[in-house]
Amino acid sequence: MTEKTPPLTDERLVEIALDGDEEAFGLLVRRYQRRLTAFLSQLVGDLELARELSQEAFVRAWSALSRFDPRYRFSTWLFRIAHNLGIDHLRRRRLKTVSLYRTDAEGDEVEVIAPDTEKDPLGHLENHALASELRQVIDELRPEYRELVLLRHFAGLSYQEIADFKEMPLGTVKNKLFRAHSVLRDALADFL
Amino acid sequence: MATDCQATQEMLTELGGEIERLDQVAQHHLEVCPGCREVAAAEFALGRIFSEAVPPADPTIEKKVLAHLGPARIRRRFVAFLPVAASLVVALLGAVLVGGVPGGGIVAFLPGWSAQGWMAFVTSASDWGVAVAAGARATAATLDPVMLAGAGLLGFLGLVAVAATALRWRRVSPWRNDG
Numbered sequence: 621m622t623e624k625t626p627p628l629t630d631e632r633l634v635e636i637a638l639d640g641d642e643e644a645f646g647l648l649v650r651r652y653q654r655r656l657t658a659f660l661s662q663l664v665g666d667l668e669l670a671r672e673l674s675q676e677a678f679v680r681a682w683s684a685l686s687r688f689d690p691r692y693r694f695s696t697w698l699f700r701i702a703h704n705l706g707i708d709h710l711r712r713r714r715l716k717t718v719s720l721y722r723t724d725a726e727g728d729e730v731e732v733i734a735p736d737t738e739k740d741p742l743g744h745l746e747n748h749a750l751a752s753e754l755r756q757v758i759d760e761l762r763p764e765y766r767e768l769v770l771l772r773h774f775a776g777l778s779y780q781e782i783a784d785f786k787e788m789p790l791g792t793v794k795n796k797l798f799r800a801h802s803v804l805r806d807a808l809a810d811f812l
Numbered sequence: 813m814a815t816d817c818q819a820t821q822e823m824l825t826e827l828g829g830e831i832e833r834l835d836q837v838a839q840h841h842l843e844v845c846p847g848c849r850e851v852a853a854a855e856f857a858l859g860r861i862f863s864e865a866v867p868p869a870d871p872t873i874e875k876k877v878l879a880h881l882g883p884a885r886i887r888r889r890f891v892a893f894l895p896v897a898a899s900l901v902v903a904l905l906g907a908v909l910v911g912g913v914p915g916g917g918i919v920a921f922l923p924g925w926s927a928q929g930w931m932a933f934v935t936s937a938s939d940w941g942v943a944v945a946a947g948a949r950a951t952a953a954t955l956d957p958v959m960l961a962g963a964g965l966l967g968f969l970g971l972v973a974v975a976a977t978a979l980r981w982r983r984v985s986p987w988r989n990d991g
Contacts, residue, residue, distance in 0.1 A: 642878055642881055645878075645881070646874050646877070646878055649873065649874045649877050649878075650874055653869060653870060653873045653874065654866065654867070654868075654869040654870075655866070657867060657869075657870060657873075658865075658866040658867055661867060667867055671870055671873065674870075674873060675873060675876055675877055675880065678873075678877040679877060679880045679881065682877075682881055741867060742865055744867055744868060745864060745865065750861065751865075754861065754865060773862035773865070773866075774862075774865070774866060776866075779826055794822055794825075794826065795822075797825060797826070798821065798822045798825050801825045801855065801858065804858060805851070805854045805855070805858060808858065808861065809854075811857070811861065812853070812854045812857040812858060812861075
């Protein structure tokens with residue numbers, strides 16, 4: 621009977637990639653591309669653009685790989701690069717277009733991103749009513765909740781990884797996500 | 813909301829409604845609390861919705877990313893080649909100082925400064941024993957022992973550096989079976 625070796629950690633793959641092995645980096649791309657694209661697609665509201673930004677995030681990560689500190693998690697480092705790219709893109713877009721903001725029930729300013737059906741990040745969902753409702757509820761979440769929901773459910777980060785990413789106490793992450801889920805459960809009650 | 817409900821529902825949120833992953837205290841609470849059971853079911857359904865909401869993977873992205881690494885790869889290989897080039901220079905410097913090719917020492921022992929002479933050199937160079945002996949005799953005539961030892965050490969270090977770099981390039985990655 622052959623023993624199955626456990627998959628190499630991200631940090632080990634980074635070491636191997638730093639030795640010049642691009643295929644090791646390719647494996648990291650395979651591991652993270654779906655989650656990275658999902659996260660970015662919700663952040664920028666455009667799946668095609670999210671794929672391009674994901675690609676750029678990986679290339680930037682490769683270029684900066686020698687500066688990666690292995691004491692930290694590769695996942696949070698990579699998502700930080702992607703997040704910064706997404707935010708930079710949104711800032712540039714705001715400079716070019718009229719901002720779409722409105723005030724939610726709690727008096728907070730929330731951003732509204734108009735969905736483009738061809739580039740819709742939720743366009744693959746067969747249940748269109750659910751996709752529409754989910755899109756709306758995510759867009760209407762308070763920004764501080766929305767970001768944590770994206771990191772948790774689209775980036776697939778653990779609570780601890782989110783705490784590292786946001787440099788926020790773990791308890792605060794738990795509390796905010798709990799409150800965000802309460803809003804989500806109410807808004808999506810018809811689909812639960 | 814009772815403290816038990818708050819704690820249980822926070823756990824349910826974190827665990828995506830998977831009640832079997834709750835600790836015993838929370839599971840006992842769930843048995844007697846319909847409100848928390850309702851939250852458990854809702855959280856489980858919410859988890860499924862989010863897992864379906866993640867867009868499908870793009871199978872081409874890895875290829876595209878690796879293609880973009882080209883320029884970076886060339887830069888990286890150039891940088892990796894620098895120690896090899898430096899080592900070769902050091903090795904050559906050592907060989908010249910010792911009186912080796914194409915230093916004056918060995919030339920003095922060639923049959924003549926002519927085409928035939930160079931042909932003879934090429935022939936003799938293929939025989940390392942002859943070349944080394946010629947180099948050693950020329951060196952003994954032109955260099956003092958301290959300088960000779962230093963040059964020999966320099967050449968040796970250069971060859972070690974070349975070998976070390978070559979081994980680094982040959983390293984086989986152990987991850988290829990990893991999924």
